[in-house]
Amino acid sequence: MATQGASTGANGATTRPPPNPSPLRTAKFFQANMRILVTGGAGFIGSHLVDRLMENEKNEVIVVDNFFTGSKDNLRQWIGHPRFELIRHDVTETLLVEVDQIYHLACPASPIFYKYNPVKTIKTNVIGTLNMLGLAKRVGARILLTSTSEVYGDPLVHPQDESYWGNVNPIGVRSCYDEGKRVAETLMFDYHRQHGIEIRIARIFNTYGPRMNIDDGRVVSNFIAQAIRNEPLTVQSPGTQTRSFCYVSDMVDGLIRLMEGNNTGPINLGNPGEFTMLELAENVKELINPEVKIIHVENTPDDPRQRKPVITKAKEVLDWEPTIKLRDGLPRMEEDFRKRLGIPRTA
Ligand SMILES: NC(=O)c1ccc[n+]([C@@H]2O[C@H](COP(=O)([O-])OP(=O)(O)OC[C@H]3O[C@@H](n4cnc5c(N)ncnc54)[C@H](O)[C@@H]3O)[C@@H](O)[C@H]2O)c1
Numbered sequence: 001m002a003t004q005g006a007s008t009g010a011n012g013a014t015t016r017p018p019p020n021p022s023p024l025r026t027a028k029f030f031q032a033n034m035r036i037l038v039t040g041g042a043g044f045i046g047s048h049l050v051d052r053l054m055e056n057e058k059n060e061v062i063v064v065d066n067f068f069t070g071s072k073d074n075l076r077q078w079i080g081h082p083r084f085e086l087i088r089h090d091v092t093e094t095l096l097v098e099v100d101q102i103y104h105l106a107c108p109a110s111p112i113f114y115k116y117n118p119v120k121t122i123k124t125n126v127i128g129t130l131n132m133l134g135l136a137k138r139v140g141a142r143i144l145l146t147s148t149s150e151v152y153g154d155p156l157v158h159p160q161d162e163s164y165w166g167n168v169n170p171i172g173v174r175s176c177y178d179e180g181k182r183v184a185e186t187l188m189f190d191y192h193r194q195h196g197i198e199i200r201i202a203r204i205f206n207t208y209g210p211r212m213n214i215d216d217g218r219v220v221s222n223f224i225a226q227a228i229r230n231e232p233l234t235v236q237s238p239g240t241q242t243r244s245f246c247y248v249s250d251m252v253d254g255l256i257r258l259m260e261g262n263n264t265g266p267i268n269l270g271n272p273g274e275f276t277m278l279e280l281a282e283n284v285k286e287l288i289n290p291e292v293k294i295i296h297v298e299n300t301p302d303d304p305r306q307r308k309p310v311i312t313k314a315k316e317v318l319d320w321e322p323t324i325k326l327r328d329g330l331p332r333m334e335e336d337f338r339k340r341l342g343i344p345r346t347a
């Protein structure tokens, strides 16, 4: 059951208890299944999360997605399964379903996609999160938001722990996403304090793995697709900017632990291994295609210059830390990309 009594917020504020869930939950003949909504479940992280949730026979999973960056193909193994439902729905519209938990992931994550229609991105983050919180309030569900390391903006503190308030441009081309997620976090805490909703906030750092869109535009998918196609790896200048890359199975494990645990967050989830984009390109070249060229191309505005999570809180509160190193994760992603591109490894 998702509702136990409100937990204490990050700022120590005591809150009202959450609303009661449906009386069906205590009915004599009711099967005690957990009904879980995953918004954005047809996307990269969402579909891996669905796979993990479906492994538990007590779970029923409902995915809502507008298929902007996600695809039914990511969920094909579950379509038609009696414990699974897929609904084409945009989270900027209200949704009425009876659920115990909500994993709220719906939002384009790749910069080229979130900048494509910035007004829609901010609507998804603000109105979409408001709608999911309204749903959580109505049915007494616990709700987890996948926030982002981008709430730290171009960080002046390095590495970043959860107490850092960030350095974000409010009017830049990335703001629809960064500021959108910051407002989404604010809404989560206001619903928690004002209405007693049980909330969980994950601040996800760059995550990679199989099933990323091949033309997603993010750096790991770009470099792997380029290496396989024998096209130059496009390092955006200066190439010394850093990121920390977490393999998707580690991320999903962290999200489920956060949902099931007692801490509201925000909690950083990410792999603290830090790489410059040039180092990443060199790793991809060495592992996938030693012949490939590395070229420098122009960068985009407001690109964060450094990013690395402090994960002490996740270790303490969730007993979680990543297990898969970049050099082990890249070949797994290569295999998936080769299959989808139809380009087998030679020799
Ligand atoms: N992958 C990362 O590195 C990363 C890092 C930080 C945060 N996150 C967050 O994790 C979540 C999932 O990211 P991802 O990498 O899987 O991205 P993704 O683009 O693959 O998945 C997002 C999903 O949300 C759906 N969606 C977008 N707008 C929607 C709307 N208005 N209504 C319904 N569905 C909508 C898309 O169709 C897609 O299936 C996002 O909230 C993202 O901000 C991801």
Ligand SMILES: O=c1ccn([C@@H]2O[C@H](COP(=O)(O)OP(=O)(O)O[C@H]3OC[C@@H](O)[C@H](O)[C@H]3O)[C@@H](O)[C@H]2O)c(=O)[nH]1
Pocket: 109, 110, 111, 148, 149, 150, 204, 205, 206, 207, 217, 218, 219, 220, 222, 223, 234, 235, 236, 237, 241, 243, 277, 299, 300, 303, 304
């Ligand atoms: O082809 C490329 C693409 C990107 N890059 C660089 O690689 C770095 C990472 O860029 P990505 O587009 O993969 O992702 P970003 O780190 O900028 O943003 C991501 O951060 C966390 C999440 O919330 C999102 O998934 C996304 O916004 C940037 O410095 C970018 O300039 C390249 O050097 N070459």
